Amino acid sequence: MRDYTIHVIGRRWLNERIFELRFDRPPGFDFQPGQKIGFRFQAATWDYTLLGPTHGPELSICVRHLPEGRFSPRLAAAAPGEPFQIGAASGFFTFKPSPQPAVLVATGTGVAPFVAFARAGVRGFDLLHGVRAAEDLVYGRELAAAARTYRPCLSGPLPATGAPEFFAGRVDACLTQRLSPGMYDFYLCGNGDMIRDVMRLIDERFPDSRVFTETFF
Ligand SMILES: Cc1cc2nc3c(=O)[nH]c(=O)nc-3n(C[C@H](O)[C@H](O)[C@H](O)COP(=O)(O)OP(=O)(O)OC[C@H]3O[C@@H](n4cnc5c(N)ncnc54)[C@H](O)[C@@H]3O)c2cc1C
Incomplete structure (x- = not known):
């Protein structure tokens, strides 16, 4: 699967524990609403769901900061311009229109x-x-x-x-x-x-x- 490098644009704390993180969007990167990206870090991958919108110059995620966690503290402390490696968007948790509510x-x-x-x-x-x-x-x-x-x-x-x-x-x-x-x-x-x-x-x-x-x- 193709990898991309993305860079932090900004962070907004939604409360004391949850923040939204914005990244630049690499050329050719597409996703469906409900899909996630995997961040490569120390030979492991951490998944985060993309918030949308699906078009536009930025990607954004919403993260719970777990102070004891292995990866979310890194996202919580990431500085503007900092690069991260991600895989292509993936997953099947997308909306499937149907007559049922x-x-x-x-x-x-x-x-x-x-x-x-x-x-x-x-x-x-x-x-x-x-x-x-x-x-x-x-x-x-x-x-x-x-x-x-x-x-x-x-x-x-x-x-x-x-x-x-x-x-x-x-x-x-x-x-x-x-x-x-x-x-x-x-x-x-x-x-x-x-x-x-x-x-x-x-x-x-x-x-x-x-x-x-x-x-x-
Ligand atoms: C498909 C998918 C999509 C995901 N999307 C998101 C997302 O959009 N936002 C997000 O914050 N997380 C999301 N996660 C969880 C994320 O991948 C990490 O597991 C999470 O951020 C914890 O990583 P960590 O390294 O800080 O903690 P770790 O060291 O990996 O784990 C610490 C412990 O925290 C608990 N934990 C993990 N995630 C959460 C959470 N979100 N809230 C409360 N407790 C948790 C677990 O019990 C875990 O044992 C997603 C996971 C999957 C599989």
Whole structure:
């Protein structure tokens, strides 16, 4: 697979733990919304989903900074102009239009491919975004504007002021309580435990639905 060199243009912290990193776009580099790139570093590869838009002079990713991690601290500290080696965009977690309603379910930075879908013009989906704290609901306004329903699900404490817009609990509980029986196209992205639990729920409550998954860790 062809490799490319990309250079950091800038970083924007979305909260204390999550940042967006922008790179220049090498000539001939193409991708589909929902695809990821692999960064080559010390004989290993780290995958990050491209946010979109798919056209334009820049590439961008959204990264959770894990201070103990092997690679995300390097991205968190990268200076403007710093080069990185990446492979071509790859992956099959792309939007497949169909007559069935699309239900997108993310935990944490697993919302990245759904941002790419929205920036590519996908509309009318139901989106559940599961996080521990409200600050981690990154891209919420943009996603809410593209979605039919946008449901932020907080597994940690609710804000002290009270917040009727939040579902108190995990995404699987929200699906159980808020999604009517039927056949859907589910797109699940993020933590592997969430994907396992939601797959189980789909088997029980939404049989004959289609399911697409992308496990981050
Ligand atoms: C297809 C694919 C796409 C991905 N896209 C993204 C993306 O867009 N943004 C992103 O932040 N990460 C993404 N990841 C995860 C990313 O590749 C790294 O695993 C992550 O950044 C941790 O790398 P690290 O070297 O800092 O930590 P490591 O030293 O590799 O791991 C530390 C531990 O952190 C946990 N962990 C890993 N990723 C996360 C996370 N995102 N949130 C919370 N805990 C985590 C794991 O339990 C892991 O054992 C993606 C992974 C895959 C497979």
